[in-house]
Amino acid sequence: MERQDARAEVVLNRMQLLITRKLDGLLQGDYLGLLPGPGTEAGESREYRPGDDVRRMDWPVTARTTLPHVRQTVADRELEAWLAVDLSASLDFGTARYLKRDLAVAAAAAVSHLVVRGGNRVGAVVGTGSALTRMPARPGRKDAQGLLRAIAHTPPQPGRADLGALIDMLNRPPRRRGLAVVISDFMTPVAQWARPLRKLGVRHDLLAVEVVDPRELELPNVGVIALVDPETGRMHEVQTADPKLRHRYAHAAAAQRGAIAGALRGANAAHLRLRTDSDWLLDIVRFVAAQRHARTRGTTR
Helix, strand or coil, X not given: CHHHHXXXXXXXXXXXXXXXXXHHHHCCCCCCCCCCCCCCEEEEEEECCCCCXXXXXXXXXXXXXXXCEEEEEECCCCCEEEXXXXXXXXXXXXXXXXXXXXXXXXXXXXXXXXXXXXXXXXXXXXXXXXXXXXXXEEECHHHHHHHHXXXXXXXCCCCCCCHHXXXXXXXXXXXXXXXXXXXXXXXXXXXXXXXXXXXXXXXXXXXXXXXXXXXXXXXXXXXXXXEEXXXXXXXXXXXXXXXXXXXXXXXXXXXHHHHHHHHHHHCXXXXXXXXXXXXXXXXXXXXXXXXXXXXXXXXXX
């Protein structure tokens, strides 16, 4: 356990240094966490453009002008953001530069760093196996760093986490509109978490951070390997030299990721994918830049 805590502290310190040095200079201006815009404070109206959120239709202006208009909103200055961080056993896996767990902590650190600027509050719910933990939302960098350390030092536990129950903890008790971020590999069946996620997306600006390892998308040709399910402990030997097996695996993995992406779109969630073989900080910067570009063109996702 001490070794695990020491590693978590090293990883967290390195991530916070990278975020402080690089993220501040690249992501400036009005923001709503990692989703810049739209906030809840009413602004001016403008003509509807394809891709606009129909929930923001300005019906009085539309009736007067006979042209569809949407009500623009101003970025919130006092934002409450909540993170749902899945740290189940399947996140303790990685075959490239990082473990998936490291990327989950990195995503939480990036969101927290951006949110707490300006006195905003950030809280979290963490799921490990059958345990669900709520950490209250507090303002300020010191409290945000304490929150991140609590997340990073959360010990792994055996068993499969209930992602649906974890997401549902952000729906209760009801809160005013804010930012909700779900960080997971979404490996649990889609039917278990799709409905709570849709419910969450109705009230809040929603960001889903999907953490992926390349070996979850395709198998290399390395002969016989022993695969162990970290959540159940079951082991299975696989002959990766079989091209048909590798093809079936890649096809099933693509279908699984397609179902995940479809469920995230159905919840109106912005979708950020972080891979263990990529530069996670650069991926975050590109994502935020794409979101801001989409906002300026009138699209929401």
